[in-house]
Amino acid sequence: LWLNEGFATYYAWRWLEHLQGDEYAAGRQRSRRRSALYNKHPMAPRGLSDMTRDSDNASVYVRGASVLFGLEKMLGRDMFDKAIRLYTDRHQFRLVETADLRRAFEDVSGQHLGWYFDAYVHSAAFFSTETKWSWDDGQLLVTFTSEEGPEIHAVVPVEIGLASGSVMRQRAHLKGGVAHVSAALEQAPLWVAIDPDAEAIINWDQEQTTEAWIAQLKGSPSHAARWDALDHLTDDDAAVEAVSALWNDENAHDALRSKAATTLGKIGS
Numbered sequence: 001l002w003l004n005e006g007f008a009t010y011y012a013w014r015w016l017e018h019l020q021g022d023e024y025a026a027g028r029q030r031s032r033r034r035s036a037l038y039n040k041h042p043m044a045p046r047g048l049s050d051m052t053r054d055s056d057n058a059s060v061y062v063r064g065a066s067v068l069f070g071l072e073k074m075l076g077r078d079m080f081d082k083a084i085r086l087y088t089d090r091h092q093f094r095l096v097e098t099a100d101l102r103r104a105f106e107d108v109s110g111q112h113l114g115w116y117f118d119a120y121v122h123s124a125a126f127f128s129t130e131t132k133w134s135w136d137d138g139q140l141l142v143t144f145t146s147e148e149g150p151e152i153h154a155v156v157p158v159e160i161g162l163a164s165g166s167v168m169r170q171r172a173h174l175k176g177g178v179a180h181v182s183a184a185l186e187q188a189p190l191w192v193a194i195d196p197d198a199e200a201i202i203n204w205d206q207e208q209t210t211e212a213w214i215a216q217l218k219g220s221p222s223h224a225a226r227w228d229a230l231d232h233l234t235d236d237d238a239a240v241e242a243v244s245a246l247w248n249d250e251n252a253h254d255a256l257r258s259k260a261a262t263t264l265g266k267i268g269s
Contacts, residue, residue: 002043002121003096006064013065023253026223029069030198036063037203042124043067044098059124066201067120073199074116074155075109083108098122115153120201127154127174132207135188142181142192146174159196161219163187174202190215191229196222206232214242226256230263240267 013032017025036059043059072080087096087104102117133142142158154174158181161167172181191212194204208216210233217229233239246252247260 002060002064002067003098003101005060006043006068009061009065010068013069020255021253023223023226024255026198027227027255027259029066030224030227032062032069033066033198033201036066036201042122044121046122063120063201070120070199070201071105071113071116073157073197075105075111079109116155119154127176128203128205129174130205130207131194133189133192135185138184138186140183140185140189140192142172142194144172144174144179144181146176146179154200154202156195156200156202157197159193159220159222159225160185161190161192161215163190165219167219167221190219193220193222193225193228196220196225196228198224208232210234210236210239214238217242217246223256227259230256230259233263233267235267240264243267 009032013025013028016028041059043064068080071083075083083105086108087101090104091100098117098121102113105111106113127146129144129146131142131144133140135141140160144156156172156174158170158172159167160170160183162185168183170181170183172179192208193216194206195202206228213229213232217226217233220226220229230243233243243260243263247257247264249257252260
């Protein structure tokens, strides 16, 4: 079922991205990911599925679209589209199952993707992860602390805002328990954005200073990371100033300005 409805929801999002812009689409993706986390049932379980549960709608539509979005971000849009063309050409007028889609992605990318489909399609054992970072003596350390659970894997991008004004990216490999990402940096980073494109179906509890959230809001090239910063800013004079500046910026996208207004309302400024 998700191979129909997840695709319908994903491609509706692609059209909205084209129609309304990247900033608007990033906000919609973050909302969709939150909805995907509410459902605790696998989309394509290894055994029989009881599809009479009301919550399965969120699973096949919203989580299905999020799985496709994650594949697109992980592999790149060109490779993603090439894999979808192979999948549809190879299986037109035939019944399909999840393994057919996975093989198409693996054939095009040359990567083993069983871990991804096991985590997000055949299972519903999502991570709940706390993240924090520190910089000391030229070394950045990002720490992920996850609930111990089933043996599933997740690969998560980490965006690091450098003092020079540039941005670097790394990927964290999570398997439950504690994981780390480290980087040698002469100066402390301005911010560290976890999953800056909202591609991983994971519950995040991220910790960084108000100063870092403001720097992420102002400097991140990733639209979803800027939305995340707005969600984390609270009653602080510097935060109010930064959010107000975005709300008053007529060159900013209307979606971000609307989110800034919502954030000011939440702060109660």
